[in-house]
Amino acid sequence: MKKYLLFYILLFCFADALEFKVGSYNVKNLFDDKIQGKEYEDIKQKRGQWYSYDYKEKLKNITQVLKDMDLDIVSLQEVENRSILDEIKRVVPSYKYTYFYKRADSPIGLSILSRFKIVSNDIITVQKHNKKSRDILKSTIKIENQKLIVYTNHWRSKRAQESSRVPYAISLVDDIKRLDEDMDYIIVGDLNSNYNEVFSFKNNKKLNNTYGITGINHILNTTIDGKFITKQNITKISPYYQKIHYNCWLDTDRRDRFSYIFKGNFNTPDNIILAKTLFDNKGISYVDRSFKVFKPYYLYKNRKIQNRYSDHLPVFAHFDTKKRFKIKPKTKNINSIKHLYEIEDIKETIKLKDIIPIYKHNDSAIIVDDQNSSIYLYNVAKDLKVGFHYNLDVLKIKDYHGLIEITKLENIKILKKEQQDVTKYFLNSQDIDIKNFEYQNKIITNLKGVYKRAKADRRKKLHYIFKNRKKKISIYFLDKKLIPKDRTRLKIKTARVSIYKGKIQLIISKASDFKIY
Template identity: 40%
Template sequence: MKKIIILLFIICSFLFSKEFKIASYNVENFFDLNYDVTEYKEFIPNRSHWNKKAYKTKLNNVLKVLNDLNADIIALQEIESKKVINDLIKKLPEYKYYKFIKYDNSSVGVAILSKIKIINNKQIDVKFQDKIFRPILETTFILDDIKFKIFNNHWPSKRSKEKYRVKYAYELLNRIKQLPSTMDYIILGDLNSNYNENETLYSNKKLNDTLYITGINNVLNTTIDNNFVSKGTIKNKQYSHYNLWLELPYKNRYSYIFKSNNSTPDNMILPASLFDDENIFYKYNSFNVFKPDYLIKNRKINRWNMRKQDGFSDHLPIYATFSTKKLINQEIKRLSTIQDIYDITQINEPFSLKDAVVIYKSNNSAIVKQKNSRAIFIYNAQDLKLNNSYDLKIFSIKDFYGLKEIDKFKIIKKNKKPKNMDNFYIDKFNDFSDLNLQNEVIKNLVFTYKDKFLYYENSKIRVYFKDKNLIPKVETKLLIKKAQIGYFKKSPQIVIYNKNDFKYLK
């Protein structure tokens, strides 16, 4: 009888919990038709292409997105005025609660629309002597007698160096430190920072005026010791945060596309309290990008086109689901295979990888593969021997511009060598753009080299020589004895480490 009562209590608690969706959307330059002097010049009312017709189209297009998105709380960026918000609310009566803020001399501000009761709004000022940006909007909500906060951000764009975004992060963190330890909160908005902004600074040194310190990674602590904070490690350091982009496969991580490169300026970042046993809970794997066909086609975002007076925004909305009760069956997956590693971004605790066979070795780097599973690159692998099998303890993994790697491990034991190594290699031509072939090793394949590409069977793939002195000077045929199928940013590539990995053919 006691067990039945407990079971009924659990079921009732689950039934009476409330799930709610939170979204963030940079609507891109939504100006009204009143002249305020602070407009961007192309949005001065009734000049050029910004007029009543354009405004009405923009309004209806934003309304379509918000209606289809159907979030309970929507954070908006790049709104010019209360007039714009009022026009939205007239068509969205279900959003009874809303707030808009901006600086007087700023072109745009931020806003919140909510079906859930707002009990307080606070403006966090972030000001500079030489530039004017936007304040941070701190909004407190109440649902089922539970209070929680959302911090709606719009940090400076990449036209400004990193020190400006770092200051935003510090002002935000200082405010968070003033909150009661039991207060749940969500950081979201257009941070103009990729989830892996540390890598961005290394590839775009013009932004780096902070000695590679970034606001999103180092100040808000979405990384610790250069590793992303995970759901399992978030409690290891105070004021650390988990970035929900890590739930998506690498190829799906984008809300903005710049020069054909995926970017994640829009973020949703959670503290440890969203993963505890009290108040508000995050629903695992509910984070996603809202991208219906009318917002993106052929990898092009259908942004506002001033000349055509149509379109939406250069950003895509992001969203996630939360609950007032802890959700059942939200266990973190236990890992045992290399395939499992490709399904995640960070491991929550060390795990054992059995029968990992070394199929390639170059100096201190190695590639290991499990039978009937996948291959993966390993750093600091000087103790691993080619063609040997090992049981390994894996401590951390990383993504290097999309390439999955193991960067910390130890050998548990050495196993018997496999009798046949041939099955561990790719010795026939494939579609090498297939992400499932990442880190595999090709063997004894003939290509034609020309201008940084290897050509084969009416296809081609970029080739990267670790030693630039090995790059062929002219078009030639090559026998690739062994080489890694690598991946850099969005592109697969064959990686050749040393001169013994290939030979010229006549």
């Protein structure tokens, strides 16, 4: 009897539960075929060739994306006018509620489309007298008798320095501080800032004119004291009079962290940033690990975003009106190398057991565990010898431009005195695509090619053949004296597969790693 009673109680509690999707998409200059005077100069010049057919094709492409994503709420950036939004609504009629806004002197504006009732729309002014600034759209939406605020943003591009983006964050936070303490809200849009901007821009003299302060990390408080706000600590940290936020990019594998590619580098300008209240088990909750980049084949193929749709990829996440937030662990065994790739920093010591160094140069090394997962030890492998078995404690990791490194160890204990042959852990480059991100921190061997600079390359690369297809890959030589001359034939005997700013490259550490033939 008690079992049946419990069943009906649970059924009643979750009967009205509703899971819904919220997304953001920069549609890249969705202009119609009419001259209205506010267009960008290059758009005006193209309007002679910008036939009605071209506009309709672009509109068809964007509405196809919206239909396929099947979002309940979506924010769009770079729509020219209300008429275009009305046309989108006509093609995708499930969006009963819409709103469009742009400044009178702006070529493009902000839009929101919703299947739920939009109760109100307010405008947060950003630098009123700056003609290049764009305001923020604040939409209050009613979902199952609960309110959700969606802040739609389109911050200044990186043609401008960081001081041009900080005012957006300040204006946003000023409004957030006036909200009720329990209000659920989401910050979405093209912030023209990477989720880890504080780390990625600090040495960029062109952008960093704010002494390392960023709008997305420091003002929105997606980081505190140089560390990311995480799902694990967002409800536990209470900085004095400050709102803290979780950036959903942390929910994805590092190899998938991009919605925009600039000069071959992966970037994350399109963000979904969450309030603390979406983790407090009251009202609306975030569905763990639901954040995704929408990239079907027609939007993204051969490592390129298909420009006829947009130069950005859309992003989205799931939320629920009744189910309580619960973390879904990726890896059951936290004391593993695999787990180190899934976390941003180490809260408690990670104890690795029975690991083997398979490659070493100076005080750095590659280690593998019994699951054949590998990782790079940067400048902390002095006491390790290749081929021996160890237990060790990991205290600190670092994301160096996309490459995960261990940077602090302790309690190193040797297990077996006999040295093991480590070549069985090396990967034959003839059997695998070395440009696949899954081979990060692996050692590859048996790669032949010509080291040269092609017309399209800024620097010399190794040109090689893989399964009858021409390929090329960058090589970084730790010792600059080892760099071969142009058009040198190389045989790579051992090289470390690395990542730098979203690109796979090989690391050559010493002369014995390769030979010229």
